[in-house]
Amino acid sequence: MHLLKGLLFCLCLTSLQALADWYPVAVQAVGQPLNYQPLARAAQPWRICALLPHGKDRYWWGVAWGLDGEASRQGVRLGIYEAGGYENPQTQIAQLQACRAQQADAYVIAAINTTDLCPQIAELQAQGKPVIDLVNRLDCSGITARSQVNFADMTREVMAYIEGRRESGAFSLGWLPGPQGAGWVMDSESGLRQALLGQSVALYHGGYGPVDRASQAQLVRRLLDAHADVDYLLGNAEAAGFAAQLVRTSGNQYRTQVLATYATERIIEQIRDGFILAAPTDSPVLQARIAIDLAVRALEGKPYEPLVSPLIEVLDQRSLQQFDISRLMPPEGHWMIRRELP
Incomplete structure (x- = not known):
């Protein structure tokens, strides 16, 4: 336990640096190796809606932290919504509809299931609104790009x-x-x-x-x-x-x-x-950061990869000693971020 606390202390001290220099990072882009480099900054303060299945554990705390950090770095406005659990697909459907009513420019979605949001996503595609599939996998047409690991x-x-x-x-x-x-x-x-x-x-x-x-x-x-x-x-x-x-x-x-x-x-x-x-x-913090960058690239008509996947690392007592834990979870003292779309 004392080793973990020490690790978290170090992560807390370096969290601001980690936000600034998480890139370039080795990924797979449609199955090919790539050193991923995000944009320096968005051209304008786009409004992005992020939907997550829940905020009950540190996995999704890390996702929310990654989304928030990259949105802040690129200068875009971000709403983060969580549905309260995989048993609440109707809540996520309603949250997507609420973001659409607020006319978000782009959508980053970690879906509760693979198909419930497809009708709305098809309408977003018809409107030219980017939809980034994050972590969980959507089986819909109209997905702009995916930031996820299989x-x-x-x-x-x-x-x-x-x-x-x-x-x-x-x-x-x-x-x-x-x-x-x-x-x-x-x-x-x-x-x-x-x-x-x-x-x-x-x-x-x-x-x-x-x-x-x-x-x-x-x-x-x-x-x-x-x-x-x-x-x-x-x-x-x-x-x-x-x-x-x-x-x-x-x-x-x-x-x-x-x-x-x-x-x-x-x-x-x-x-x-x-x-x-x-x-x-699957480095969920990295997936979240990449998802924001993909959304901004799509909004600005800049080149982007249709599928970006951080490299899988198997962690055991030995490999854990060399692992950059800021790819997995937020620093100590950071909890789930929930925010209405500005």
């Missing part, structure tokens, strides 16, 4: 980590992906299927649920009660975080080793303390 790749990376350290032969895996219908969950499940092809594995699906502590704790308990001897448990950050705590405090009742499908501040702490083996990170 969660199929994230899951393949963490499964490769397991494969590289486990003993040969059959093994068992508990699986807790997250909310049903979310694009990133569907991609993650696709990646899992691909990773398990040809493997001798017993897969125990723990069920779907919102990514809040209470919902995921219930699914974790149910899965481990039914399969106490499962070799590995792989789940969303809330599931993995609770599972690691449960395994640690249960004596020898469970022997599972826990991994997460993505990293948050809590997951990093548990990796550092040895309670979680590893988790890949």
Whole structure:
């Protein structure tokens, strides 16, 4: 814990510098390597609406912090809205409609599911309004550009980590992906299927649920009660975080080793303390910053890449020592940013 606090202290001291010089950064642009360089500043104070699924955990705090920082650096005005959870698709629909009523110039959307916003996005396309797909994946026509990492790749990376350290032969895996219908969950499940092809594995699906502590704790308990001897448990950050705590405090009742499908501040702490083996990170703060730049480029008719993806890094106790944590979460003392569109 003291190491994490020290890391956060250093991050707090350098947060202003991190905002100023986060670029150039190595990314994949439509699958090709690129050193991403954002614009120095927007030509005018464009009004951008950002929609997020919720603000319950540090993953989305980091996204909001990244959006806010890049909007401030480029001199654009930003509204940040969160729907309160994956169980609230109607709230996100209403938030998009409210931004449209306020005549936002561009939209950055981390969608609750892949299709509910498509009718409105088609209308925005007809009006020439840029729409940037952030993190979660939208299956709509009319998307201007995407700032996201494929969660199929994230899951393949963490499964490769397991494969590289486990003993040969059959093994068992508990699986807790997250909310049903979310694009990133569907991609993650696709990646899992691909990773398990040809493997001798017993897969125990723990069920779907919102990514809040209470919902995921219930699914974790149910899965481990039914399969106490499962070799590995792989789940969303809330599931993995609770599972690691449960395994640690249960004596020898469970022997599972826990991994997460993505990293948050809590997951990093548990990796550092040895309670979680590893988790890949999609650098959500970087995704958010790039999304703002893509929106400004589209508004100003400047060249942009249709898909930009930060490089996936698998974090364990060793690799964590070299990782730039400002790509993942805000500095200490920063919470969820919510703001009406100016």
